[in-house]
Amino acid sequence: MSTLKAVRGTRDLLPPETALWNRIEATARTVFARYNFGEIRTPIFEDTALFARGVGEETDIVSKEMYTWEDRARAQSEKTQTLTLRPENTAGVVRAYIEHKLGETGQLQKLYYIGPQFRRERPQKGRYRQFSQIGAEVIGPPSSGSESPLRDAEVLDMLASLLDELGISGWTLHINSVGSSADRARYNETLRAALIPLAPQMCVDCQRRAVTNPLRVLDCKIPEDQPIIETLPKIVDSLDEESKNHFAAVTAALDMAGVPYTRNHRLVRGLDYYTRTTFEFTHGGLGAQNALLGGGRYDGLSEAIGGPKAPGIGFAMGEDRLVLTLQALDTLVAEKGHAYIAPLGEGMNPAALALARELRRAGLTVELGEGSFRLKKSFETAEKVSRRIVILGEDELASGILTVKDFATGTQTKVPRAELAAVLAAPANA
Template structure:
């Protein structure tokens, strides 16, 4: 009989890894709080129509990557409903915004989320079928300033801060504007026209893209195609005046805030709802999946879902990819316990538990040994899991003065029990 395993594209995160995940999430929550974002939690599955309308029927995500099923009808009269595990979270957030009439507050809504998303893709490094995204959305009625380029710049500045505080170095911000829906349609036509005479000289993928989705030709990585792509019209030439002014204001604010970016005329994002500002933060070392996060403005999404006009901007970062990047940067290290308590002899186990309780109450991370171990074994175990060992033998129990050895310095100290918690809360090596 074969043993059961986690299904393809899913995985278990063991304590050696979850420490880093928690640190990333804690950093994100702290930064979001400073920018006055509040958390939203939407359901993991939604009506399939939400994604079909919100993300776009023609996108790969909707057309071939969703986990969709017909929910069973409970009565003869009840119709089945098509449900889908969320492949991304923006559509769900906007649905909630509409459903709870958050626009009626008249205030800008600043919402963040952290949670699993699901796409049925072929797994590889940095790409899983269940993956976690950390994202945020700024959305509201136009009167609340939701359309302002300052919002775009603020979100981008927040992301730069967030990555820095997580310890991710070496990222690049790539920025572009895809204009309004009308701009994009106009550009698509311009691209088609420009591609028509040259497409037969390009790679087979581009020949296909030229028909199905001309914007994708810009993403082509085939070296031989690059000279041709360089001759194609750029989207900035197709922007109307309003989009042009908007983008200029975004970059001006970024310059003022000292956020470095690269204008990437070829950055066109795959989801249908994006308008105007689009961006990606990328990082080397992630292989083919070099995008740490992506996002952009979606001024028409609420209306596409039947809601009021509610321009917005948001992003989603791949938490799994943040973890991979940090691990590669070796910024990740499993934290060691503050102390390992080593009772000498099983008879001292109860006293050791009492001491452990006392220290844990004081907020220390404590590993409790076992009196049956020889002291040598206690030392070996302690050295792997903690920064210091606290020896609790008969002498210590009688005198109330404990023996503490610091593994970093090798120094051994006698510490009165009453002062132990304070002593142990000092950084290791002091």
């Protein structure tokens, strides 16, 4: 019988790696809280129509990467429904915003989420079929200030602070404006026309893109094509005055706040709902999947899925990629517990449990040994998982004076039971 394995593109996360995941999530929650974001949890599956209308029917995500199935009807009278595992979370958040009439509060909604997303792509490093995103959205009626360029700058400032706090050094923030959807359509045609005479000199991929999706030519990584791409019209020249001014206000705020960024005329993101400001934080250590996070403004998304006018801006960070980056930077230090209790002889086991319970209730991390172990084995095991070892034998139990050895210093002391928790809680003696 063949053994069952995690399905392609999914994986188990085990200790100690999960400690890193928890640290990332805890840091994100802390930073988001400082900016007054609250958590939202939306369902992992939604009506397929939400993604088709929100993300865009023509995008790769919707047209070929979604896990979609027909949910069977419970009764003759009930229609079957097409459901989809969420491939991203922004559409779900906006759906919830509309459904719960959050716009009626008149207040700006600042929501963050952490959770799994699903896309059926060919897996590779930093790209999985189930992956986790940490994201946030700022959305509200125009009267709440949701359209303000200050919101864009604040989100970018928050992200820069979060990455710094996580200890991710060497990131680059790329920003651009893709304007209104009309601006983008106009630019697409400008680009297509400009490429007609140039494409024959470019790589085969670009020759294809020039016809199928001109915007993607800007992403080409072939060195020979770069000088040609530099000569292409820039999207900024296709923007209307309002979008230009909005973008100028975003960069002015970033300059004043001291958030470093790179103006990237070639940053064109793939989801249909993006308007005006778009951005990406990249990191060199990730290979082809070098985007740590991406996001942008989506002023028309709510209306696209049947809601009121509700401009917004948001982002999604690839949590798996944050983990990869931090692992490459070697910032993972395994935390050792406070103490390992070594009972001498199986007869000491019950007393050892009682002692462990006492210390754990005092808030210490305690590993409980086993009386059948020889002391040598207890020491070897203890050294791997704990900062100190506590020996519990007949003498210690009778006298109430325990033997404690500190692995960092190699010093051994006798400690009365009443003082034990305090001694173990103290940092290693120098």
